Amino acid sequence: MGKYYVYSCRSRHHHFGCPYYSFHFDAQSNAARRLNSKVPISIYLIETSIAISANSIGTANRANGMAAVIHRVDLRGVKPGGQRWEEARAAVAASMEALGAVLVMHDALEADLRQALFGRAAPELFALPLGAKRSLISGPVNGYIGPRPSAPVYESVRAWETTNSGAIRNVGDVLWPHGGNPAFCDAVSAFAMNMLGLQRKVGTMILEGLGVGQGSVASHLDSLNYSIRLSHYGVSEAGAGMLMTSHKDGTMLSMVVQDDVEGLELQAQDGSWLAVAPEPDTVTFIAGDLLAVATNGRVPACVHRVSAPSGRERFSAQFVSMPKDGFTVRPFDELVDADHPPRYKPCDFDGYIRFRFAGDGRKLSDPLEAFCGVVNNE
Ligand SMILES: O=C(O)CCC(=O)C(=O)O
């Protein structure tokens, strides 16, 4: 199984037998204080034209003469209601419908912050002794996935970010008990704040672009929670190969930022694999299962994987949305009509995660369909 096992798996799933939650301690008693970021959301400021370029990168299927491509949309300087908003929104929505993913050029990760995150914070974190990383909370706050036989060079840390305050829990106090690691916390916190703005912007574009009304989009955004995942792929003794097997994320919408080493690949609808170049100003948005539910199947969950073509050490950072506790995901009314009957029943996220990772869904190739798909008898 892929390492996305616990990708969506929160602490309260311990008792459901989630396999990677063996290390946990009390979040509250371990000074997991919140860190309020003072870093502003510094995006959308640069005026530039929208470049919607079709980048044929990676392996393209040319069997029918048509190469599958990943679309890249330049959102720098694009603001809601502004001149280029509608055009960019249409491009984002079209790519999500076709691929379940889109590449977005942005200003949300300036060189300094990028360096602070990938050049310092992530390497310092993963250089800690295994015991320290394992002591990281697998509670409602944070979690650690360590190397295991099926993925010997992969490790990943998740940190929760609260939507209300825009703050991130301070994993630094836990990992560095003697004085914390303010630089680490600042970098991760700033990353979270900037990605939050970009995720809300692109989330709005996707849904509005599909015809969902502004009120529905606003309440959808209010219903979301976010987490950050920092991942490290060490140098494999086996050399080049697959670091993370193909999978769909069980969540709503994932943003993947690669450091300077390639590896992320997306599967197009024709089955071909498209490699995403690690470009500093580009983030990959990937639809998870829950976005397929919310859009009544208009946006497919994107199958993706991580390979190691060069065998080099690799870091990535993700910012992922999922429903807040107690929110059920159901297809937007705007996307259901006589011609488009509901394809999914209301989906309880906790129930789905339990089914997919600890229940009967583990054995299925399409657990979402089995969990909440509406059987089409036509
Ligand atoms: O590291 C990456 O580029 C993507 C990782 C991923 O797909 C996941 O953690 O679910």
Ligand SMILES: [Fe+2]
């Ligand atoms: Fe993933």
